[in-house]
Amino acid sequence: MNTLIYLIPIALSLGGLGLVAFLWALKSGQYEDLDGASWRVLDDGDGKGESSRTF
Amino acid sequence: MSCCAVGAATMLAEGGQASPASEELWLASRNLGGGLRQSELSVPDAYCGACIATIEGALRAKPEVERARVNLSSRRVSIVWKEEVGGRRTDPCDFLHAIAERGYQTHLFSPGGEEGDDLLKQLILAVAVSGFAATNIMLLSVSVWSGADAATRDLFHWISALIAGPALIYAGRFFYKSAWNAIRHGRTNMDVPIALAVSLSYGMSLYETIGHGEHAWFDASVTLLFFLLIGRTLDHMMRGRARTAISGLARLSPRGATVVHPDGSREYRAVDEIKPGERLIVAAGERIPVDGRVLSGTSDLDRSVVNGESSPTVVATGDTVQAGTLNLTGPLTLEATAASRDSFIAEIIGLMEAAEGGRARYRRIADRAARYYSPAVHLLALLTFVGWMLVEGDIHHAMLIAVAVLIITCPCALGLAVPVVQIVAAGRLFQGGVMVKDGTAMERLAEIDTVLLDKTGTLTIGRPRLVNAHEIAGGRLAIAAAIAVHSRHPIAIAIQNSAGAIPALAGDIREIPGAGIEVKTTDGVYRLGSRGFAVGDPGSGGGQSEAILSFNFRELACFRFEDRPRPASRESIEALGRLDIATGILSGDREPVVAALARSLGISNWHAELSPREKVEACAAAAEAGHKALVVGDGINDAPVLRAAHVSMAPATAADVGRQAADFVFMHEALSAVPFAIETSRHAGRLIRQNFVLAIGYNVIAVPIAILGYATPLVAAVAMSTSSLVVVFNALRLKRSLAAGKAATPSPLMHSDAVTS
Numbered sequence: 182m183n184t185l186i187y188l189i190p191i192a193l194s195l196g197g198l199g200l201v202a203f204l205w206a207l208k209s210g211q212y213e214d215l216d217g218a219s220w221r222v223l224d225d226g227d228g229k230g231e232s233s234r235t236f
Numbered sequence: 237m238s239c240c241a242v243g244a245a246t247m248l249a250e251g252g253q254a255s256p257a258s259e260e261l262w263l264a265s266r267n268l269g270g271g272l273r274q275s276e277l278s279v280p281d282a283y284c285g286a287c288i289a290t291i292e293g294a295l296r297a298k299p300e301v302e303r304a305r306v307n308l309s310s311r312r313v314s315i316v317w318k319e320e321v322g323g324r325r326t327d328p329c330d331f332l333h334a335i336a337e338r339g340y341q342t343h344l345f346s347p348g349g350e351e352g353d354d355l356l357k358q359l360i361l362a363v364a365v366s367g368f369a370a371t372n373i374m375l376l377s378v379s380v381w382s383g384a385d386a387a388t389r390d391l392f393h394w395i396s397a398l399i400a401g402p403a404l405i406y407a408g409r410f411f412y413k414s415a416w417n418a419i420r421h422g423r424t425n426m427d428v429p430i431a432l433a434v435s436l437s438y439g440m441s442l443y444e445t446i447g448h449g450e451h452a453w454f455d456a457s458v459t460l461l462f463f464l465l466i467g468r469t470l471d472h473m474m475r476g477r478a479r480t481a482i483s484g485l486a487r488l489s490p491r492g493a494t495v496v497h498p499d500g501s502r503e504y505r506a507v508d509e510i511k512p513g514e515r516l517i518v519a520a521g522e523r524i525p526v527d528g529r530v531l532s533g534t535s536d537l538d539r540s541v542v543n544g545e546s547s548p549t550v551v552a553t554g555d556t557v558q559a560g561t562l563n564l565t566g567p568l569t570l571e572a573t574a575a576s577r578d579s580f581i582a583e584i585i586g587l588m589e590a591a592e593g594g595r596a597r598y599r600r601i602a603d604r605a606a607r608y609y610s611p612a613v614h615l616l617a618l619l620t621f622v623g624w625m626l627v628e629g630d631i632h633h634a635m636l637i638a639v640a641v642l643i644i645t646c647p648c649a650l651g652l653a654v655p656v657v658q659i660v661a662a663g664r665l666f667q668g669g670v671m672v673k674d675g676t677a678m679e680r681l682a683e684i685d686t687v688l689l690d691k692t693g694t695l696t697i698g699r700p701r702l703v704n705a706h707e708i709a710g711g712r713l714a715i716a717a718a719i720a721v722h723s724r725h726p727i728a729i730a731i732q733n734s735a736g737a738i739p740a741l742a743g744d745i746r747e748i749p750g751a752g753i754e755v756k757t758t759d760g761v762y763r764l765g766s767r768g769f770a771v772g773d774p775g776s777g778g779g780q781s782e783a784i785l786s787f788n789f790r791e792l793a794c795f796r797f798e799d800r801p802r803p804a805s806r807e808s809i810e811a812l813g814r815l816d817i818a819t820g821i822l823s824g825d826r827e828p829v830v831a832a833l834a835r836s837l838g839i840s841n842w843h844a845e846l847s848p849r850e851k852v853e854a855c856a857a858a859a860e861a862g863h864k865a866l867v868v869g870d871g872i873n874d875a876p877v878l879r880a881a882h883v884s885m886a887p888a889t890a891a892d893v894g895r896q897a898a899d900f901v902f903m904h905e906a907l908s909a910v911p912f913a914i915e916t917s918r919h920a921g922r923l924i925r926q927n928f929v930l931a932i933g934y935n936v937i938a939v940p941i942a943i944l945g946y947a948t949p950l951v952a953a954v955a956m957s958t959s960s961l962v963v964v965f966n967a968l969r970l971k972r973s974l975a976a977g978k979a980a981t982p983s984p985l986m987h988s989d990a991v992t993s
Contacts, residue, residue, distance in 0.1 A: 185388070189395065193372060200368040207360060217308030220285030 261328035265317075272302060274316045275328060277342045279335065282311055283903075287340070294334045300326040313342075359469040362407040366462040369403035370455070374953075377455040381950050386448065393445040396454040400438060408434055408461055410468065426606035426647050429613045433642040434461055440639050456643050456952045463648045463960050470655035471602075474662065474675035493518065493525035496569070507576045516570045518563050526559045527579045528570035534751075535566035536725060548726070550751075560584075560872070565725065565747065584848055587876035600676050601924060602654045606647070613645045620943050633945075640947040644938045649959040653927035656967040661920035664970060669904040670913045671888075677899030680883040681914055682921035683864050687812055688855065688877075690869035691823035691830055694887065695805055695837065697905070698870070700726055700797040702734040712793040714739055716785045719753050719764045727783050728753070728764075730797055752783070760788040801833070802887075804906040809837055811911035815918075818863075822851050824873050851877040868910060870894045885910060916970075923970055927963045934959040 206212065265275040282291060288306045291313055295304035303316040315331055335342050376392040384392060408431070415431035418424055434457045441452040492506045496515040507525050510516065515531065518524055524537075536548035539561045548564055551557060557570065559579035576582065617638045624634035658675040665672055672678060692698050705713065717735030720728035722745050732738065743757035752765010763770040763786045770784035771791050785793045809819050821842035823830045830844035843854055855877050858865045867874070867881035870890030878884035878897040886898035887905075895901050902909035938955045941947055947955075 185391070192375065193395075193399075196368055196372050200364060203364050204361065207357065207364075212360070214307040214309045217288055217306060220288055220308065223285050224289055 258327050258329045261332075265328065268316065271319045272316055273319055274314060275331070276312055276314050277332070277335070278312050279306065279340050279342055281340045282306055282308060282313070284308075290338050291335055291340060294338050295331060298330065298334060301331070356469070356472055359410070359465065359472055362410065363462070363465045363469055365403055366407035366458060366465055369399050369407075370458045370462040372399055373455045373458050377452075377953070380452075389450075390445065390448055393441070393452045393454070396452065397442055397445055400441075400454040400458050403458055404434060404438055404461065407465060411461075411464070424610050424614070426602070426610055426651065429610050429642060430460070430464060430646055430651075432614075433457070433639070433646045436639050437643055440636060451948060453639065453643065453952070456956065459953060460643065460646055460648055460956060463956070464646075464651045467648075467651035467655045470652075470659045471675065474655060474658050474672075493522075510572050510576060512572050512574055514572050516572060518568045518570060520563055520565055520567055522563055524557050524559055524561050524563060524570070526572045526576050527574040528557055528572045530555050530557060531569045531571050533566055533568040534748075535568050536564040538562040538564055565723075584872065584876060587848060587852060600654075601679050602650070605650060605928065609647060609650065613642070613647075616645060616939065616943075617641045623943075624945070637942070637945045637947075640945075640952060641939065641942045643952050644942040644947060644955060645935055646956070647931075648956050649931035649934060649963045650928070652960055652963050653931055653967075654924055656964050657920050657923045657927060657970065660967050660970045661916055661923075665900075665913060665916050668909070668912050668916070669902055670909050670916075671901045671903065673899055673901070677883055678917040678920055679924075680864075681866060681900070681917040684817065684866045684882060684914070686818045686820065686858055686863040686865040687910065688820045688822050688858070688865050688867045688881070690867075690871065690874050691821055691825050691833060692799065693870040693890065694802070694868050695821070695833060695907070696799040696801050698799060698889070700730045701800050702730050702795055703798045704794075704796045705734045708793045708795065712785060715741070715762065716764055716783075716793065716795065719745075719755055719762060719785070722755075723747055723753050727795075727797055731764075731783070731795060762787055763789070801836075802905060802907045804908040806837055808907040808911055809839065811908070812914070815911060815914060817914070822846055822854055822867070822869075822877065824848075824851070824871075848873045848876050852880045855880050866910075866914070869898075885913065919970060923967060927966055930962055930966060931959060934962070 211218070261275060262273075265273040268274055279287075279291060282288065288308060291306050292304050295301045295313070295315055300318050300321045301315060302318055304313060306313045313335070317326055317328070317331070319326055332342050373396045376396050380389050380392050411427045411430045411434070414425065415427040418428055437453040437457040441454050441457070443449075444452050492504050493510060494517045495503050495505050495510065496517055497503065502517070510526055516525065516528065520535065530551055530553050532553055534550070534552045537551045537557060538548050539558070551568070556573070557568075559574075559576070560581040620641045621634050621638035624637055625631070628634065655675065658678055661678055662672045662675075689695050713731075713735050717732050717738045718741035720731040720735075721738060722728075741755060741757070741762075743755045743762075746754045746756075748754060748765070748769065751769035752763055755762040764783060767773065767782070767784050770786035770789070772789050782797065783795045784791055785795070812819055818841070819839050821830060821834050821839055821844075823842070823844050824846050825844060827844040830842055834840070834842040843850075846854065851874065855865060855867060859882065864882040866883050866885060867877050868885045869875075869878055870886050871894055874886075875894050875897040878886065878894060883900075884898045885900040885902065886894045888895065888901050888903040890898070890901070900913055902913070934955070938947075938959075941951065
């Protein structure tokens with residue numbers, strides 16, 4: 182029973198962390214262009230290193 | 237490509253001559269402050285990583301561009317640019333030119349199609365939240381089921397309640413809102429049993445927890461919500477693609493035109509303010525703003541907007557011109573004969589708006605199912621409650637069992653049945669080169685029994701091609717090509733394409749609009765163009781597309797052109813026949829041309845020389861005769877009939893408006909996309925029906941268990957999840973038959989449609 186007192190909060194906060202990370206990714210527009218993102222991975226970035234910039 | 241083929245080629249080749257004016261781009265850009273502005277352009281041809289790199293690279297090379305980013309999902313590029321560089325005002329047209337030089341068409345993106353994205357974001361958030369809640373509660377529940385003792389169980393139940401409460405309020409609001417809406421209007425829909433089951437199960441669980449009860453349903457209610465939200469999100473993604481076509485059409489009518497006053501002064505005025513009787517100047521490359529009559533000037537006019545015909549027509553003094561047609565080669569002075577609201581484009585917009593209503597009457601399969609399903613579920617739960625009250629008289633127990641019935645019968649599998657299949661089918665179609673805008677389009681496509689095809693641009697490629705190259709001496713073809721490089725007329729481009737190396741030709745070169753090109757060399761005069769122009773005698777050329785090369789008015793060669801049929805047309809029409817589907821042609825083109833093509837393809841039911849309105853009428857007549865028709869077309873003149881049809885399809889090379897009006901867009905050249913899409917849709921329809929059977933079959937087994945009172949929370953959760961998973965796996969079976977879809981070899985649009993200048 183004693184272990185539960187800290188294990189449950191740890192479990193919940195880890196899950197919460199994942200949720201927050203997802204929400205952040207969604208807010209920062211990382212899901213806006215899924216087709217493009219899969220292609221950008223293959224881009225070596227010759228020329229300018231700007232292609233990772235988002236807006 | 238009846239509509240924009242000519243326009244697009246011309247536009248690209250001439251560096252965006254037909255593109256919106258700088259002023260228009262300035263007006264359409266967003267001011268970001270600090271001397272920065274942002275423009276959104278649509279780039280329909282961008283389709284892979286190389287396109288991203290090319291377009292972004294071309295833009296970033298410009299000093300005035302601050303940032304450029306291509307969004308491949310929405311085929312858009314957004315550019316942030318400085319208003320001034322080195323004291324010079326930026327001309328946003330340069331961006332269009334830079335992109336056009338790399339071979340991509342661009343359009344000014346008209347905002348207004350974005351309202352759906354917001355809801356999608358909220359739905360994804362809700363899925364994330366409910367998923368988080370569901371996993372955590374499930375962990376706690378598993379501990380309870382595996383035998384936690386009284387105090388621990390109560391603790392776990394309380395923690396579950398704390399997680400579930402906010403999650404239900406946040407993620408469940410879509411269902412509550414919709415359910416409340418339905419009840420208030422005296423209706424019921426699929427969301428009513430969902431909302432009832434979720435809130436009743438939460439309430440009962442809370443009651444049980446307070447009373448130190450053994451069972452709680454928190455996990456069931458949240459998992460239920462999670463699954464349903466997945467279905468809802470997929471469904472929304474399918475539906476969100478549909479956009480209205482009207483905004484695209486409005487772009488075809490220019491926003492303004494140069495008016496010449498009687499005293500000779502000029503003024504640029506908005507289209508709405510142009511009155512009949514005024515004199516307008518339309519430069520080469522511009523669209524005609526309002527219907528009018530030519531006062532002076534000669535030019536070739538791309539009239540594909542009106543009749544779908546790809547080869548330009550010559551206009552001279554006294555001819556009438558329609559709004560929206562593209563002036564290709566020479567400047568024209570017009571007298572406006574109609575105000576903008578009475579012009580041709582306005583009529584098309586009206587036709588499309590009128591046709592829009594017909595589509596809205598279609599009820600989605602899921603909605604039709606919900607109509608019978610949800611009252612049945614409510615009745616069942618109520619009967620269970622009443623039955624147990626009669627048997628035992630214990631409100632608490634009767635209520636518990638009624639809630640179990642509601643949870644078990646909740647349309648979780650039903651909610652997933654349709655969207656999952658449609659998403660998988662859409663993915664399969666996408667891999668075969670067909671894009672689907674809307675899930676209901678697939679439902680409608682599965683029902684059709686007739687296919688009506690447009691001619692130019694649909695059954696044919698819509699680009700003239702030299703057919704008698706082998707009859708012409710190589711040297712003469714080379715001379716013709718050397719002359720042709722000075723023109724952007726589609727026929728001149730076709731000559732350039734057939735010639736190999738193009739030699740240089742020195743001389744005084746002049747293009748006579750509506751006639752041809754003249755080159756004065758030291759030896760004599762070469763002319764390339766219509767027979768009358770080249771040899772000074774109209775002759776008996778007839779209506780066939782031809783160009784004559786002459787030297788000092790003596791004929792050297794006669795080039796004949798033909799539109800090439802789209803690859804696999806014949807096979808596709810035979811395939812349609814095997815699917816028991818009748819085919820017909822609806823064309824705006826001249827009768828002999830259509831008749832010849834119909835004969836060669838073996839289609840007996842064809843109509844020629846139809847106006848956009850007559851096409852809609854022909855389609856309506858088919859509908860009245862009890863046929864459900866798929867219309868395949870590409871031009872702006874097809875847009876109204878694409879809207880009016882039961883379901884519609886357009887090639888990717890179609891005019892923007894055609895693409896927007898259509899439910900399906902196919903990207904490869906071959907017409908085999910049509911039978912492929914029909915087969916896939918029918919297959920998807922079969923799977924959807926199977927899923928319904930599975931979901932209902934599950935209910936037949938699970939519901940009696942629940943009614944008899946044997947459904948513990950564990951049983952409910954397992955049963956519900958199993959039914960959902962079964963439905964999902966059944967939908968994935970569609971993927972396995974993908975091998976057939978790959979038969980359509982991927983030949984991406986941008987290569988097949990590469991610009992040839």
